[in-house]
Amino acid sequence: NAGVTQTPKFRVLKTGQSMTLLCAQDMNHEYMYWYRQDPGMGLRLIHYSVGEGTTAKGEVPDGYNVSRLKKQNFLLGLESAAPSQTSVYFCASSYHGTSLAKNIQYFGAGTRLSVL
Amino acid sequence: EDQVTQSPEALRLQEGESSSLNCSYTVSGLRGLFWYRQDPxxxxxxxxxxxxxxxxxxxxxxxxxxTKKESFLHITAPKPEDSATYLCAVQAVGDDKIIFGKGTRLHILP
Structure with a gap:
C-alpha cells in the first residue's frame, strides 16, 4: 500500500520551460489537493479536486493548471515556469464525508522544483 | 477571512523539558482542527x-x-526524536479545504 506517490522527486527547470507533476493515490480517495510550501509561508493550496473530472482553484492558482482524468491521479502543470515557482510541491488526498475523520489529508513526500 | 496563527515559530527545548505549542484560529464555523507533524x-x-x-x-x-479560539499541543518529557515541524490546520463548516498555519519548528536537545 503505497499511499500517495509523487513523481518526480526533484526537478530543475529553466525559465519558460514546462513540466507536469504527477500525483497518484491508491486509497480510493475522492478528494485530491496540490500545495506549495515555501520558507516562512507554510502550506498554500494551489488547486484541488473533489472527484474525477473536477478541479477548483485554491489560494495561489496563477501559473498552474491541473487535471483529474482518473480518480487515482491528479496532475499539476506549469506551462511556462518562472523563478517564483521554485518551491516544494506536495500532493494530498482524502475521503470526504460527514465524519470528520474522513477529511484527514494524507500527503506525498513532495517534489522539489527549482526554476533558474 | 479564515486564519490560523501558530506560535512560537521555533522552540528549542532540552530533553525532558515539557512545553506547549499554540494554534490560534479564526474561522466562521469550525468543523475540525488538525495537527500534523512534518520531518525535514x-x-x-x-x-x-x-x-x-x-x-x-x-x-x-x-x-x-x-478551545473555541485556540488549540494547544502539549509535549511532555520530549525526546530528540520529537524534533520536527508541527503544523496546525482548520476546516470550516461547508468548506472542502483546510487552512494550514505556518508551523512551529521544534528542536529537542539531547
Missing part, C-alpha cells in the same frame, strides 16, 4: 483531529486540546 524533507503526517471545544486527544508524549 518529508510530507506532513497526521497526528490528531479535534472536533469541539473541550476535546482532548493523546498519543505517546503528545496531547492536543481545543
Amino acid at each position: 524533507g518529508k510530507g506532513p503526517e497526521f497526528l490528531f483531529t479535534l472536533y469541539s471545544a473541550g476535546e482532548e486527544k493523546e498519543k505517546e508524549r503528545l496531547k492536543a486540546t481545543l
Whole structure:
C-alpha cells in the first residue's frame, strides 16, 4: 500500500520551460489537493479536486493548471515556469464525508522544483 | 477571512523539558482542527483531529486540546526524536479545504 506517490522527486527547470507533476493515490480517495510550501509561508493550496473530472482553484492558482482524468491521479502543470515557482510541491488526498475523520489529508513526500 | 496563527515559530527545548505549542484560529464555523507533524524533507503526517471545544486527544508524549479560539499541543518529557515541524490546520463548516498555519519548528536537545 503505497499511499500517495509523487513523481518526480526533484526537478530543475529553466525559465519558460514546462513540466507536469504527477500525483497518484491508491486509497480510493475522492478528494485530491496540490500545495506549495515555501520558507516562512507554510502550506498554500494551489488547486484541488473533489472527484474525477473536477478541479477548483485554491489560494495561489496563477501559473498552474491541473487535471483529474482518473480518480487515482491528479496532475499539476506549469506551462511556462518562472523563478517564483521554485518551491516544494506536495500532493494530498482524502475521503470526504460527514465524519470528520474522513477529511484527514494524507500527503506525498513532495517534489522539489527549482526554476533558474 | 479564515486564519490560523501558530506560535512560537521555533522552540528549542532540552530533553525532558515539557512545553506547549499554540494554534490560534479564526474561522466562521469550525468543523475540525488538525495537527500534523512534518520531518525535514518529508510530507506532513497526521497526528490528531479535534472536533469541539473541550476535546482532548493523546498519543505517546503528545496531547492536543481545543478551545473555541485556540488549540494547544502539549509535549511532555520530549525526546530528540520529537524534533520536527508541527503544523496546525482548520476546516470550516461547508468548506472542502483546510487552512494550514505556518508551523512551529521544534528542536529537542539531547
